[in-house]
Amino acid sequence: MSTVEAPLSSGASGPRGAESAPRGRRLRIGDPVFRTLATASGIAVAVMMFGLAAILVYKSWPAIQALGFGMLTHVAWSPSTGEYGALAALAGTALSTIVAMVIAVPLAMVIALLLVELVHPAVARVVGTGIEMLAAIPSIIFGMVGLFVIVPFIQDRFTPWVLNTPLGKIPGIEPGPQFQGGGLSIFTAGVVLAFMVLPFITAVSRDVLMMVPRVTKEAGYGMGSTTWEVMRKISLRYANSGIVGAIFIGFGRALGETMAVAYLIGSLYTDMPRSIFDPGTSIASLIAQQFSEATDKVQVSALIELGLILFAITVLFQVLAQLWLRRVRRATGGRA
Amino acid sequence: MSTFPNAAESPAEVRAGLPLKRRSMVGRKTADLTVKVLSWIGAWIGIAVMAFVIIEVVREGAAAWNIAFFTQSTPMDVTSNAGGFANAIVGTIVITGVAALIAIPIGFLGGVYLAEFGRDGHVATAIRSIANVVMGVPSIIVGVFAFAILVQPQQHYSGFAGSVALAFIMLPVMARTTEDILNLVPNELRESGLAMGAPRWKVTLGVICRAARGGLITGATLAVVRVAGETAPLLFTALSSPYWMTGLFGPGGYFGGPVANLTKTIYDFSGSPYPHWQTLAWGGALLIIVAVLGMNIVVRLLFQRGKEW
């Protein structure tokens, strides 16, 4: 008995503890200290968030005073002429993200279908891990490979090909006045972004699809449905909400991607893009590229205001995603 | 692939009274086959892209890997072929290391709070939600934040500001990962530890964490490795420098001025028009890929019971 009690007796309550009261009292503060430290750390995480928001507002205040939120209505960002418009950047952010999602979401769906229904579980694990590795590759690598390999391909081959087909006449694809060949463009940035958000959406989709009860799927097959019919009419309805949540979150991440976009989007701050093959800019890449050049205080403050706008947008998306997932969790009574 | 040849009109259909028009099975099967083919294509695309990225980086970067790369500091002279990324490598190690020193303990304790104390309470739920939101904040905004609280008041860039930015990013990730891992430890372990009369902190640190050790190490390592590859937060905090870091203070020091780091240097050099510098950039990229993917694979293999992504 003594061997068991010896290391623990210092904290034990009861007769033994009372006997060695001084010792016990000293070490009984161990728990409150621990608890306080832990709680403080937990709260620190939350506090940081508000600190971040507060600092952003505070530091962008000069610009807000000078410009109001005119940033949101003015197109061009041109500090040399005193113009601080975020509209071009907002458009570029939205367009590149939409291009990315249009590519990534269907791709993620079919890959998840494959992982869940079409291959041996061992193969699914390997392929799944491979795609997760994609998630680990830093943004700057995507940017570099994109710049040196994808850009020339899109410039020399892909864009001319597209523009030769009837697709080339559709508004939004037909090149605008700023067209530079399509290599460094919103489209290219979107394509690379797609593969940066793909792993996350695929992983979540796969996870929720695996949660469809086996009996229900068997019932579907038992009715004479094909694999795709079971997926479409049954599994996807089950997994619906989880997948939508993942798309929300993926969208939010794509909005804030900086480095890859900075490499690829063309860095045109002054005009609205007329086509996805036009060069443009995104809020994140604009901040990245302009910050080191910013000299006077107004410029810096304006950039911080831009950062505040991006912050607000991404937070909004995250909050919407959280609310959606929580609503779903309550409805299904479990984890979606 | 014959259907029942003797059932020209199925007895069921006859029995049902009204004639039932059959839907074409060809259409349904074609759709099914098409989707399956698309799935395979999609999977191959995903894998191909990943393989492609890695192969490209290896191809271009291997040329840069020589002794000089790992020993000499970044070149400033565009005419020579000399120079390496050594100072940048050291800088990244230092900056990331300090960030880890800050974020891992606090994040770990925060995760302990969420898993052990707060649990389902209001405070813990709020913290969890906020942590999730913070994890979605773009890393460049975190960089702006660190700029605003450190670089602007101090009027100079510093490696420390970079570490703070990276720590900020790591913190919620550490906390959530820790919480998830600790939640996997069965309650019986907690109860038996406490039942022996041990204080809470001893049970948590000694028993629970020991049981979850693999997962915790995996989580911490992956979090560190993830921020090691970040560029955006360092853009206006640590910036970069062509020199070695000279101690802690002063214009070349960790707290005193910009510190060379791998990612920013890669960014600068890859955007330059000089082939030698571009090659060096690829070399840096290769180093990052090796480190990031390598660590991912290593921790997964070593600690397979750790949390799956």
Next chain:
Amino acid sequence: MVGDDDMNVNVDEMTRMQSAPTVVPPRLEVAEARREASEDFDALPTEIAVRGLDFFYGKEQALFSNDIDIKKNRVTAVIGPSGCGKSTHIRTYNRIYNLYRDQRATGAIMMDGVNILGSVDLLDLRRRIGMIFQKPSPFPMTVFENVAYGLRQHYRLGKSELSMRVEDALKRSAIWDEVKHKLNEPGNALSGGQQQRLCIARAIAAEPDVVLMDEPCSAIDPVATAKIEELILELKDRYTIVLVTHNMQQAARVSDFTAFFFQGRIVEFGPTTQIFSNPREKQTEEYITGRFG
């Protein structure tokens, strides 16, 4: 994998069967049972004839040379202790086991002159054979959409005819009155017993020939169970029913023929009355009287 149409088939068996599509050679056990049967076993048309069915989970064999005749428009009960292969057996009829890579069946299962285990169109097979599972599993859609599922999938119907058939199926499943106001509510909003009757309605709406029931009442309360048993007796006029059950009394109440399974083999098969009053095999008797299992 679904859609796989090539299975290992005993070629000799198949050629022998296919030369005489509708005549099923009498087997020894059946011949013996006939002596005591109250109806002429051989005169009844056979819906499904199983010959020499073996089943494997990976390397492990689970069914050994099963032979059985499932008679048309009758209820055949499959009983036996847990793990004896009852579910495994009936899951070969609609080849639902094909979903799982390491599960394999060999032998012959003849329906309408075709070996189910051979090259058949699974979609068509499963249109003709419906299945009810142990756990009520309504699809994540409304009550109406659940019942309409099979109809929409296999047939082209106008809206009014579809509604009519859905209503008819729900009525014949003795659940219409309970759900007629809830047609647009999700299927899983119903109680367990109701869900199972919904699944039955779903299965019969598409007018299968055979309905397989794998312990349909084991997850349901006794009152609902009684309703379903009543239902089975009504349904057999229109469909052939194979019922797996671990409840012997249920088998005795509801079925016309009973097969007793033990450790993957069919120990005895015959009319229910005979099996329960006068079993030929000792094992059958021990199981019936509750001495094991």
